[in-house]
Amino acid sequence: MEILRPFRERIEVLDGQLAALIADRLRVCGEVAAVKKAEGIPMMQPDRVRAVCRAYAERGRALGVSPDFMAELATLLINEACRLEDEIIG
Known part of the structure; x- marks a missing residue:
């Protein structure tokens, strides 16, 4: 479906940015x-x-x-942050 390609490309860029932001957020949670x-x-x-x-x-x-x-998204992020904290704090 060639007509959807530009939208999918934009979504891929946004998904990459979201993943990077989530990783940054979790690094701060580790700190x-x-x-x-x-x-x-x-x-x-x-x-x-x-x-x-x-x-x-x-x-x-x-x-x-x-x-x-x-x-719900916040809950997912918090759950992962808690898992990470549990690993670090023990």
Whole structure:
């Protein structure tokens, strides 16, 4: 389907950018985990988790993207960050 090629190419570029941003975010989460470990800060911060999910939903609403989808995306990112923190903190 040649007519879709330009759209698919744009999506591929965006997907690459998203993957790079997610990797950067997780690297920062790794740095946070190291600080938590060094300072004896508990891994789980329920208030922070709620705030991040709420912020993602609000960003989605402002950008015309489903707030529920954005909150789910935040949950996926948080779950991976927690897995990473668990590896680092032990």
